Amino acid sequence: MSNNTIYLPKNLSEALKILNNSKEKVLPLAGGTTLLLNPTEKFSYIELDGLNLDYIKSDKNNLSIGAMTTIGQLAAWPQSARYWNGLIRECTLTIASTPNRNMITAGGNIVGLRPWSALAGVLLLLDGKIITARGKNYTAKEFFSKLPKTILGKNIVTKIRIPLNDKDLIGKWKKFSLTETDYPILSMGILYKLKNKNTIENIKIVATGLTILPQRFIKTERMLKNKQLTDNIIKLLTKSLQNEAVIGADIRVAAEYKREILGAIFKDILP
Numbered sequence: 001m002s003n004n005t006i007y008l009p010k011n012l013s014e015a016l017k018i019l020n021n022s023k024e025k026v027l028p029l030a031g032g033t034t035l036l037l038n039p040t041e042k043f044s045y046i047e048l049d050g051l052n053l054d055y056i057k058s059d060k061n062n063l064s065i066g067a068m069t070t071i072g073q074l075a076a077w078p079q080s081a082r083y084w085n086g087l088i089r090e091c092t093l094t095i096a097s098t099p100n101r102n103m104i105t106a107g108g109n110i111v112g113l114r115p116w117s118a119l120a121g122v123l124l125l126l127d128g129k130i131i132t133a134r135g136k137n138y139t140a141k142e143f144f145s146k147l148p149k150t151i152l153g154k155n156i157v158t159k160i161r162i163p164l165n166d167k168d169l170i171g172k173w174k175k176f177s178l179t180e181t182d183y184p185i186l187s188m189g190i191l192y193k194l195k196n197k198n199t200i201e202n203i204k205i206v207a208t209g210l211t212i213l214p215q216r217f218i219k220t221e222r223m224l225k226n227k228q229l230t231d232n233i234i235k236l237l238t239k240s241l242q243n244e245a246v247i248g249a250d251i252r253v254a255a256e257y258k259r260e261i262l263g264a265i266f267k268d269i270l271p
């Protein structure tokens, strides 16, 4: 790290100027859990800490999460239970260990996308928007349609905004990993409304860890609409989900193993 410059801008417009005008390759520095663990001589960094980007706020329409809010802050957010049945807390508690969660930021988790990046999946479920310092506004569907860094270019994510119109829907998140704090092999989240005790009115399903990008399962979601969850239906829909999944290479496990796990988590996570 000794040859790398770390810039300390006073505000976002100064940060953008450095990002745009520097002759050297400069990257925004958030929690540093990827950048500082794998330092490279080639890069200098712009420290985003101190730019007032760590907050969780809500009004009657939206929940706003500053890009520098840590995963630890999200996991400890006292109002979590009021929104989507505590989905954000349930999901963020599956990320790494407590010391890591206190460093990893929301912005770093979604921009530095990895196959296991959990927030990307949650934002797809909740129709989140990603907002930048240059005033761009991406839907989660756009932002995670390819590597976010290529979409973002020389820009800084400042906040995540999640609409609260569906805040009473029930959310659930489950991860499968070899140990409690290991990188997940895969994770799955659902967001649903019940019509009666075991009939689904509507549902959204996402998985992370299958490829680098999080995946929605639109076809299976449609098949589940207004269905009573009998054993036969669950069996049929598990097959549909497994067929719909696009699974990339992972040196830890075979694709067919992942497909089996995906089916098992699906059965487990359904209401």
Ligand SMILES: Cc1cc2nc3c(=O)[nH]c(=O)nc-3n(C[C@H](O)[C@H](O)[C@H](O)COP(=O)(O)OP(=O)(O)OC[C@H]3O[C@@H](n4cnc5c(N)ncnc54)[C@H](O)[C@@H]3O)c2cc1C
Residues within 6 Å of the ligand: 027, 028, 029, 030, 031, 032, 033, 034, 035, 036, 048, 067, 068, 094, 095, 096, 097, 100, 103, 104, 105, 106, 107, 108, 109, 110, 111, 112, 114, 116, 117, 118, 119, 152, 155, 156, 157, 158, 182, 183, 184
């Ligand atoms: C041991 C360990 C276990 C982990 N397990 C999990 C897990 O189970 N699930 C999970 O989801 N994550 C997990 N992570 C976290 C994940 O792998 C990344 O390390 C983390 O998401 C990066 O966040 P950061 O805030 O540290 O970003 P940094 O490392 O600071 O940055 C990452 C990238 O994003 C860019 N960037 C960051 N913030 C912004 C911004 N606001 N605007 C523009 N660009 C930005 C940086 O320039 C960089 O390219 C784990 C990490 C570790 C170290």
